[in-house]
Amino acid sequence: MILLDGKKVSNDIKNEIAEEVRKMKVQGEKVPHLAAIIVGNDGASLTYVASKVKACERVGFESTMVRMSNTTSEIELLDKIEELNQDDDIDGFIIQLPLPKQINTQKVLMAVDPDKDVDGFHPMNFGKMALDMSTFIPATPFGILELLDRYHVETKGKHTVVIGRSHIVGRPMSILMGRKGFPGNSTVTITHSHTKNITQITSQADIIISALGVPNFLKAEMVKDDVVIIDVGITRVVDETSPKGYVITGDVDFENVSKKASFITPVPGGVGPMTIAMLLKNTLLARELRH
Numbered sequence: 222m223i224l225l226d227g228k229k230v231s232n233d234i235k236n237e238i239a240e241e242v243r244k245m246k247v248q249g250e251k252v253p254h255l256a257a258i259i260v261g262n263d264g265a266s267l268t269y270v271a272s273k274v275k276a277c278e279r280v281g282f283e284s285t286m287v288r289m290s291n292t293t294s295e296i297e298l299l300d301k302i303e304e305l306n307q308d309d310d311i312d313g314f315i316i317q318l319p320l321p322k323q324i325n326t327q328k329v330l331m332a333v334d335p336d337k338d339v340d341g342f343h344p345m346n347f348g349k350m351a352l353d354m355s356t357f358i359p360a361t362p363f364g365i366l367e368l369l370d371r372y373h374v375e376t377k378g379k380h381t382v383v384i385g386r387s388h389i390v391g392r393p394m395s396i397l398m399g400r401k402g403f404p405g406n407s408t409v410t411i412t413h414s415h416t417k418n419i420t421q422i423t424s425q426a427d428i429i430i431s432a433l434g435v436p437n438f439l440k441a442e443m444v445k446d447d448v449v450i451i452d453v454g455i456t457r458v459v460d461e462t463s464p465k466g467y468v469i470t471g472d473v474d475f476e477n478v479s480k481k482a483s484f485i486t487p488v489p490g491g492v493g494p495m496t497i498a499m500l501l502k503n504t505l506l507a508r509e510l511r512h
């Protein structure tokens with residue numbers, strides 16, 4: 222079994238980006254600037270945005286965190302987005318999801334300038350991705366592709382099973398794995414809450430990408446030998462014995478499934494850190510597009 226070490230690979234990527242930034246500075250160019258809007262004060266969201274800001278500092282990017290109260294109206298958020306769209310100093314920005322229920326997420330995502338949409342959530346960019354045009358690929362799927370690439374995991378002709386059809390992970394992942402190229406050229410099955418007899422499907426998979434959010438959902442009995450496992454789950458499970466009071470738990474019963482797997486991502490230290498690294502990569506791309 223080979224561990225797909227997202228922590229290590231994301232560090233390698235950050236070092237590569239930091240090197241690019243150093244070159245920009247030497248040439249007297251402006252460094253990339255990422256902004257993140259966070260609405261509300263949900264603990265998990267704050268932690269994620271804080272780690273994005275920290276990652277910016279680490280590679281030498283500028284970053285701006287925009288905090289808005291959880292009673293923010295849709296209009297107020299749309300105004301803020303327009304401000305960032307117009308701000309020439311900002312190369313890219315994200316709106317941390319999920320948003321409070323008074324706000325229509327789809328409407329908000331459509332207000333982002335597609336050239337600054339480093340999350341790749343605007344329908345224009347999602348469409349480009351589906352049509353193999355160059356664009357911002359959503360950070361988590363992009364990170365998974367990068368991990369598969371750097372570990373030379375064969376995807377061509379393999380049966381990839383994606384669990385979950387979210388707009389952020391499952392749906393884009395199912396498109397990307399079936400695209401021409403590498404990683405890609407997989408035969409893809411996408412499963413969701415209405416899928417019947419999921420074990421019958423997962424047990425035929427060469428590659429399983431689980432983005433469900435149900436801790437320890439995928440058991441050893443549901444997979445075949447030498448399967449490749451990508452665990453996107455990051456559920457906080459209460460644990461009084463740990464210093465933070467919770468442990469981050471994946472969708473995969475790691476202890477048992479890892480015994481059958483050829484490659485597997487750990488949680489934490491797998492897909493999560495890759496997400497952050499690829500957001501930086503998209504921000505670098507956004508800056509290059511604009512200058």
Ligand SMILES: Nc1nc(=O)c2c([nH]1)NC[C@@H]1CN(c3ccc(C(=O)N[C@@H](CCC(=O)O)C(=O)O)cc3)C=[N+]21
Pocket residue numbers: 268269272315316317318319340360361455469488489490491492493494496497
């Ligand atoms: N507009 C938007 N873009 C996002 O990219 C986005 C979002 N909204 N909403 C929430 C999800 C979640 N997400 C993660 C980022 C880093 C880790 C990460 O670094 N995880 C560490 C553990 C971190 C910890 O200890 O809490 C790991 O898995 O090793 C996890 C999850 C980005 N998301």
